[in-house]
Amino acid sequence: MAEIIDPRILTDQEIELLEKQDKRLVPEFRQKKLEEEVCKSWDLFYKRNETKFYKDRHWTAREFEELLPESLENKHLLEVGCGVGNFIYPLVQGTSTTYFHACDFSSRAVEFVKKNELYDSIRINVFHCDLTRDSLSTSIPCASVDIVSLIFVLSAIHPNKMMTIVENLKSVLKSGGKVLFRDYGNKDHAMLRFAPGQKLSDRLYVRQDNTRAYYFILEELQKIFESSGFQTDRLSYIYRETVNKKENMWAQRIFLQGVFIKT
Structure with a gap:
């Protein structure tokens, strides 16, 4: 079931920021280059940041009951x-x-996973994969997976290829298997911070490191999954307010979180 609520009403200043973004879009030739070099961009990201950029996601089991230890047994x-x-x-x-099973655009990231002291090849199958081109079924048996996590991942993909990703996931999921989703929502604070010249198209932006970020609308995401034969179990906007006490600044974060079931 989807809880459809408009994320939030923008202030006049925020509306002005979005209007300025529209005045200078990323040229088409550069957009094409970004698409061709997506794996390279993520490899460079992990070359610069190694394992230091993201923190361990201990919060996921609080947000998804499917990730509790007792739910993950076998x-x-x-x-x-x-x-x-x-x-x-x-x-x-x-x-x-x-x-x-674990996969990533970046072969460098995959190597970092294998170097972790907790890595166990008996329990973990990690591999490089561009889900817009490579079939998951070459590395994972068809209809063998119970749960797929898609957390802050789909936003890095061009919207034209998102359906391809979802179909790819479907091929390895069991009937009744679930996709756990969390990603950026429309009107998120980070979306408003992009400068003119960083916007690619509607709600799609490029960061300084050439990785991309897309900001989802609930109905749009639901349509992507349901058009591929998934049932929406639950889907809603998630609101978080972050505060930087040192700089006396606050930010309203908006995410989309949901669970989709393969029918």
């Missing part, structure tokens, strides 16, 4: 966009009977 889980392992390794420590 399950097969696939993490899409595994990065350096900030999602799977807290889960690895919580259960001894779960089998983990």
Whole structure:
């Protein structure tokens, strides 16, 4: 079930910021280059940051009951966009009977996962994969996965290729298997901070490091999954307010969180 509530009403200043973004879009030739070099951009990201950029995601089991240790017993889980392992390794420590698949755009990130002291090739299958081009079924048996995590990953993909990703996930999920989703929502504070010249198209932006960020609308995301044969179990906007006490600044973060079931 989807809870459809408009994220928030923008102030006049915020509306002005969005209007300024529209005045200078990223040229088409550069957009094409960004799409062609997406794997390279993420490799460079992990070359610069190594394992230091993201914190371990201990919060995921609080947000998704499917990730509680008792829920993961004897399950097969696939993490899409595994990065350096900030999602799977807290889960690895919580259960001894779960089998983990993990993949990423960046071959460098995959190597960092394998170098982690908790890496166990008997329990973890980690591999490089561009989900817009490579079939998951070459590395994972079809219809063998119980849970797929898609957390802050789909926003890095061009909207035209998101359906391809979802179909790819569907191929390895069991009937009744679930996709756990969390990503950026429309009107999130980070979306308003992009300067003119960083916007690619509607709600799609490029960061300084050439990685991309897309900001989702609830109905749009629901349509992507349901058009691919998934049922929406739950889907809603998540609101968080972050405060920087040192600079006396606050930011309203907006995310979309949901669970989709393969029918």
